[in-house]
Amino acid sequence: xxxxxxxxxxxxxxxxxxxxxxxxxxxxxxxxxxxxxxxxxxxxxxxxxxxxxxxxxxxxxxxxxxxxxxxxxxxxxxxxxxxxxxxxxxxxxxxxxxxxxxxxxxxxxxxxxxxxxxxxxxxxxxxxxxxxxxxxxxxxxxxxxxxxxxxxxxxxxxxxxxxxxxxxxxxxxxxxxxxxxxxxxxxxxxxxxxxxxxxxxxxxxxxxxxxxxxxxxxxxxxxxxxxxxxxxxxxxxxxxxxxxxxxxxxxxxxxxxxxxxxxxxxxxxxxxxxxxxxxxxxxxxxxxxxxxxxxxxxxxxxxxxxxxxxxxxxxxxxxxxxxxxxxxxxxxxxxxxxxxxxxxxxxxxxxxxxxxxxxxxxxxxxxxxxxxxxxxxxxxxxxxxxxxxxxxxxxxxxxxxxxx
Ligand SMILES: [Fe+2]
Ligand SMILES: [Fe+2]
Numbered sequence: 001x002x003x004x005x006x007x008x009x010x011x012x013x014x015x016x017x018x019x020x021x022x023x024x025x026x027x028x029x030x031x032x033x034x035x036x037x038x039x040x041x042x043x044x045x046x047x048x049x050x051x052x053x054x055x056x057x058x059x060x061x062x063x064x065x066x067x068x069x070x071x072x073x074x075x076x077x078x079x080x081x082x083x084x085x086x087x088x089x090x091x092x093x094x095x096x097x098x099x100x101x102x103x104x105x106x107x108x109x110x111x112x113x114x115x116x117x118x119x120x121x122x123x124x125x126x127x128x129x130x131x132x133x134x135x136x137x138x139x140x141x142x143x144x145x146x147x148x149x150x151x152x153x154x155x156x157x158x159x160x161x162x163x164x165x166x167x168x169x170x171x172x173x174x175x176x177x178x179x180x181x182x183x184x185x186x187x188x189x190x191x192x193x194x195x196x197x198x199x200x201x202x203x204x205x206x207x208x209x210x211x212x213x214x215x216x217x218x219x220x221x222x223x224x225x226x227x228x229x230x231x232x233x234x235x236x237x238x239x240x241x242x243x244x245x246x247x248x249x250x251x252x253x254x255x256x257x258x259x260x261x262x263x264x265x266x267x268x269x270x271x272x273x274x275x276x277x278x279x280x281x282x283x284x285x286x287x288x289x290x291x292x293x294x295x296x297x298x299x300x301x302x303x304x305x306x307x308x309x310x311x312x313x314x315x316x317x318x319x320x321x322x323x324x325x326x327x328x329x330x331x332x333x334x335x336x337x338x339x340x341x342x343x344x345x346x347x348x349x350x351x352x353x354x355x356x357x358x359x360x361x362x363x364x365x366x367x368x369x370x371x372x373x374x375x376x377x378x379x380x381x382x383x384x385x386x387x388x389x390x391x392x393x394x395x396x397x398x399x400x401x402x403x404x
Contacts, residue, residue: 007031007048008116011041011055011067012083017105024109030116038062045075052116054103057084057095068098077131079319081115083107100319102153118321130307131315134278145215147172148208152321163196165204169211170195178214179207186238186400202262206241209263212320213237216270220277227287228276232363233269236354239361239400241265243353243393244346250392251344251385261349264329267322268350271313271330279305296367298334310334334368336376343380351376352389360397 008030010021018034025032033050035041039062041055053071057064068080082095085105103115147169154160154168170176176195183192183202192198199207217230244265248258276283282304289300298308314331329346332339336351355371358364369375371390377383 005030006051006116007033008052008054009033009035009041009044009050010083011035011038011053011059011064013037013056013059017056021112024112028113028116038064038067041067042070045071045078050075050078052079052081054081054083054116056105057082065095065098068095072098083112101321102149104153115321118318118324131312134305134307134312145175145211147175148211148215151208151211162199162204166195166199166207169199169207175211175214178218179210182210182214182234182238185235186242203259205259206262206266209241209266213266213270216273220273222273222277223280225276225280225284225287227291228283230273232361233272236357236361236363237266237269239357239397240268240350240353242396242400243356243389244349246392246396247352247389248346248349250389251349251382257346260323260326261329261346261353264326264346264350265353267313267317267326268330268333268354269309269313270316271309271311274312274316275301275305275307275309290367291365294365294367296334308334336374337379341376341380344382348377348380348382352386353393356390356393360394 008025010018010025010032011034012018012021013036015036018036022032022034033044035044037059038055041053042062044050045053053067055064055067059067062070064082064084068082071078071080079101080099081101081103082099083103083105101115103112150168151165154164169179179195180192180198183198192201195207202210213234217234222228222230241262242265244261245258248254248261252258275286286297286300286304289295289304290297298310301308310331310333314327317330318327325346328339329350332347333350333354336347339347341347352371355366355368358366371377371386372383374383377386
């Protein structure tokens with residue numbers, strides 16, 4: 001596993017800002033470098049390897065947006081962060097497709113470090129060499145959907161209400177239709193017909209997660225792959241979300257944590273879309289072995305592609321700034337023993353939720369040890385709870401009126 005410190009390049013046309021960033025980063029654990037303007041940044045990127053670029057937007061000669069466009073094409077593995085004092089709605093919209101994160105100027109040292117640290121999950125937990133190799137073959141990872149970026153840019157504004165958020169999402173008719181379709185797949189007491197209703201039923205975090213997954217599903221082009229169906233994967237993700245939420249409520253009675261479990265459930269298998277759309281032939285071979293040779297999916301993905309769907313999914317979500325607990329639930333849901341743990345967590349909920357969703361749907365073989373024999377559940381002392389989770393999830397599954 002690659003454990004070298006992250007290398008970060010800061011780009012700004014103002015020498016004063018670069019000096020203050022240098023001061024800010026003095027005690028950071030990373031290797032940092034500074035470029036005065038876009039041209040200098042491109043020269044430095046040619047000369048040595050970087051992991052993250054943090055750039056200003058308004059710069060003469062090569063503007064921030066132009067720089068990010070070049071970086072996206074020439075250095076697709078690089079994490080792209082915008083650090084700007086000029087984040088109008090229009091500029092957010094324009095650059096959303098080329099960036100992974102936004103930091104508004106001015107920003108405290110703590111905030112800057114926290115934002116970069118969040119992305120460092122990738123460096124401490126995942127196999128970076130394997131990810132880089134896969135990314136070199138895939139080109140660039142999907143960017144954030146515009147609505148999500150606008151939501152994130154507004155979220156710290158105290159005047160921005162849940163109603164405003166629902167209104168913002170509702171302004172994109174195509175996205176709204178898809179979100180509602182996805183939510184109604186599971187069937188609720190009555191059909192959900194507006195984003196307002198969806199936000200009050202599931203919470204804004206859940207709707208954000210569904211917005212992201214809808215975006216990924218819609219922007220991926222997936223050729224005909226035997227044993228693969230986007231619709232089935234969407235249903236599986238929604239069912240896992242519902243089960244993970246329920247299991248968390250049973251274990252903790254904590255609504256906020258249960259919503260995070262729902263979010264992690266919606267997003268846990270996003271990596272499958274990335275792998276299936278970028279490596280269709282290899283992914284068909286992966287599924288062939290999963291279905292016919294009863295091999296665990298993550299092992300086969302590792303053998304044939306070099307990385308599992310859980311790792312590439314967690315990588316993407318780390319770029320998008322999801323908290324560590326959600327990243328770890330996504331990264332380890334297929335192999336929870338790879339993450340040292342002593343007690344119930346979001347990972348437990350998503351691991352068990354996904355297993356039970358496959359068990360009840362019979363859509364995909366669970367070629368891993370059963371929950372009853374799970375060493376992980378034994379280790380964290382949750383093995384005595386399995387029967388209870390199973391019967392609650394079965395009840396939910398029976399009560400769901402599935403709609404195509
Ligand atoms: Fe999975
Ligand atoms: Fe799953």
